[in-house]
Amino acid sequence: MNSFAITQQKGGVGKTTNTINIAGALAARGHHVLTIDADPQGYLTNTLGFRDAYQSDPPSLYNAINSPHDHDPTTLIVEHPEFDVLPANIDMFRLEQDLIASGRRPRQRMEDVLDQLDDYDYVLIDAPPSLGPINDNVLLAAQDILIPVEAADSSVLAIEHLLNQIESLERDYGVQITEQALLISNVNYPLDNEQADAIEWFRDTFDGRAPVFEVRNRAAVKRSLASEGSIFGEEAEDTDMTTVYDDIAAALEEVSD
Ligand SMILES: Nc1ncnc2c1ncn2[C@@H]1O[C@H](COP(=O)(O)OP(=O)(O)OP(=O)(O)O)[C@@H](O)[C@H]1O
Ligand SMILES: [Mg+2]
Numbered sequence: 001m002n003s004f005a006i007t008q009q010k011g012g013v014g015k016t017t018n019t020i021n022i023a024g025a026l027a028a029r030g031h032h033v034l035t036i037d038a039d040p041q042g043y044l045t046n047t048l049g050f051r052d053a054y055q056s057d058p059p060s061l062y063n064a065i066n067s068p069h070d071h072d073p074t075t076l077i078v079e080h081p082e083f084d085v086l087p088a089n090i091d092m093f094r095l096e097q098d099l100i101a102s103g104r105r106p107r108q109r110m111e112d113v114l115d116q117l118d119d120y121d122y123v124l125i126d127a128p129p130s131l132g133p134i135n136d137n138v139l140l141a142a143q144d145i146l147i148p149v150e151a152a153d154s155s156v157l158a159i160e161h162l163l164n165q166i167e168s169l170e171r172d173y174g175v176q177i178t179e180q181a182l183l184i185s186n187v188n189y190p191l192d193n194e195q196a197d198a199i200e201w202f203r204d205t206f207d208g209r210a211p212v213f214e215v216r217n218r219a220a221v222k223r224s225l226a227s228e229g230s231i232f233g234e235e236a237e238d239t240d241m242t243t244v245y246d247d248i249a250a251a252l253e254e255v256s257d
Contacts (some may be wrong), residue, residue: 024230
């Protein structure tokens with residue numbers, strides 16, 4: 001099983017959109033794929049049509065992360081037409097507080113959840129927009145990450161903070177966390193100077209370190225989300241971004257077992 005986290009603490013940079021479309025691309029290539037919604041706001045879960053699961057009574061992913069050995073995460077999985085989903089739950093707004101208060105392996109619970117999910121070729125984890133304990137759990141569990149960024153100065157700064165956080169987790173936990181791709185997301189042409197400079201900075205910084213992909217702003221991407229699926233879904237309209245997401249999926253296959 002290969003697991004990748006889609007992570008970036010900055011909000012609204014395309015984490016959820018990329019998670020859904022990379023999952024769609026991998027599924028279209030014939031893989032058995034699971035997405036995990038690790039964001040308490042549950043945008044992935046709700047976008048894909050699982051509003052009931054997001055609002056459901058316990059047990060949920062909240063309980064599975066809090067006490068992984070008391071809750072079998074496979075019983076929480078729901079089926080989307082393209083891939084499976086381990087939904088977020090509204091209770092997860094309490095999770096960061098609980099993790100810190102418990103003191104017991106507070107950053108390695110997601111790892112214990114993943115260990116119980118061995119039936120998939122690929123697991124993609126949609127991370128929350130924060131550098132808190134949930135994101136640490138996601139980074140330590142997946143250890144392979146995809147970083148979405150916007151073509152903007154604010155994303156350059158955000159990446160520096162994220163890379164520092166990764167270094168400190170690597171030091172504290174003796175692990176290696178690898179950036180497997182940088183996804184410059186929701187790019188709108190024509191570019192202004194700030195956008196062009198940011199894209200150049202990303203390409204220079206990640207040159208030789210990880211492949212850099214550019215995902216353009218497309219109404220078709222937005223519309224497929226509104227119809228609860230990826231651009232690879234049966235009813236999705238044609239868009240040139242399928243080629244980009246297919247290239248990203250191929251790059252993930254290359255670094256996979
Ligand atoms: N390629 C794209 N084309 C069109 N719209 C896009 C594209 N990528 C992202 N968006 C839109 O941008 C908004 C933010 O994207 P998304 O929710 O994926 O970001 P996020 O990083 O997951 O946000 P959060 O930090 O709140 O979890 C969404 O409304 C999404 O539909
Ligand atoms: Mg999101």
